[in-house]
Amino acid sequence: MESTVEYPEKLSDIIASLPEVSGGFLYSPEQGIYSNQTDGVSDDASLQQVSVKLSKIVSMMSVHFHDTGGIRVCFKDLILCGMEIGDGHWLFLLHQPSLSPGMIKMTVQMALNIVPDPLPQPELSDMPQDEEQPGDDANFAEEIMGILLAPESELKEPLTRMENNLAQHIGPVAGLVFQDSLAIWAKKGTPSLKNLPELIEMMAKEIDDSDDRKEFLESLKSITEES
């Protein structure tokens, strides 16, 4: 493997050899950003934040999966990929989506004389498992939805209205938030018309924008007043 003092020069070589790579930077916990060749995309302080976050992500994942390698973050028209190149040093590259991860890996390994890791044996946790059932919580949420939204349920009308109103403010995940909140609400006590304001409050907390939240609460005022 190359000496760490040669890394900046090697980074320049990698950038020069791959036209789809627009820049790169080097980071280590001890030195911070010690080579910024991004052509002004970001300053060192920001790139340091990026490096810390991405190296932490890989570190966290490596607790669960013991064969983690690099990381890629995909933006609309740009990919940021990072890989540990030894002794805690990280190399990051900014490149176009058309460049394959395999090509990058090979180029970096050749430039830095890194011997590729052998393919690991599959971990027990990765082995195919017998048919799995959804968790108890998911089952409970579905069951409670079925009961509370049944045609004969007195809660059907207000709950449907709440779900629809929520969707207007938080979009596609509204159904999920609704189901989720309903399950938590039902677990807290007996679901009833009287307890609906509590559920409305729970859902309102899922709306980030204060004006939207206010509008949501306002739209369900009649339910709150009737309770």
Add this chain to the structure above:
Amino acid sequence: MATAKDFSRLGDIEGVSRYILVRNDGYVVGKNYEEAVALSSAIVTSGKYCDSLSDDLGGRRYIYCCVERNSGDNILVFSLGRYYLGIIKHADSDPQQLADTIIGFLKALT
């Protein structure tokens, strides 16, 4: 509107080995992975870190992040507002193609 049950169809997508849908407080909303609870905090933290990259990189918003593994069973993380979706892909599936399929699936839920 999408419910946890709709997300369970993620498991049927070719190239998806496992999926985990986690709320931002770590609560696992949907999964087909036995060790989802153990992985949930890593998924949430990864998603939150990636969300915050926008501040560090001139406002660019990330689409997904992919933690690579030597086995090829990479982990993809998508942000869905207050939820984070973790996908463990099959080793032989193309990550970019799979990501496009997942994005299409998520758009179809809207």
